[in-house]
Amino acid sequence: MLTTDRLILRQWTEDDFAPFYRMCSDPDVMEFFPSRLTEEESDAMARKIQSLIQERDWGFWAVELRGLDKFIGFTGLHMPKANLPFAPCVEVGWRLAKEHWNRGYATEAATAALHYAFEQLVLDEVVSFTAQTNQRSQAVMEKLGMSNTGENFMHPDVPDDSTLREHVLYRITRSEWQEKYTSHFE
Structure with missing residues (x-):
């Protein structure tokens, strides 16, 4: 479990599955994905994420608001x-x-999550990617100190005729992270 001033990142529970499905069936939330998820697909994804965290102790953690025990989505590695x-x-x-x-x-x-990646897992770099048209996620990547690599790619799991196929790739190295965030976590 990871905590921030306002959030808790934790292992998933069965109680997270219903709000996760509502989120994954929301056309606004899923705007930059090829399709919304059915309840079965959503539950299968949640179970897979849950099992990966169980195996490794890290993954796409469920995010809840501190003090409210309210699932609001996922974030992680x-x-x-x-x-x-x-x-x-x-x-x-x-x-x-x-x-x-x-x-x-x-x-x-x-x-x-990046703090965990660089300080606990001691990774050399972390990437993030999204559809080229997803400006909101790219803005988050830039706030995190990640840089657009300029290495756009055609996502192999997105249909060839989809406007979402072209993706941007962002990256941050451990040294870039430490330069930006060392004082943040001291």
């Missing part, structure tokens, strides 16, 4: 599929329910 042109790697990612956007929660939670 993941090893994406090997079919990406920059794999193997570890990515930082997030997905929050729409009513929790524009409050800095994604940046706050992802900052904690």
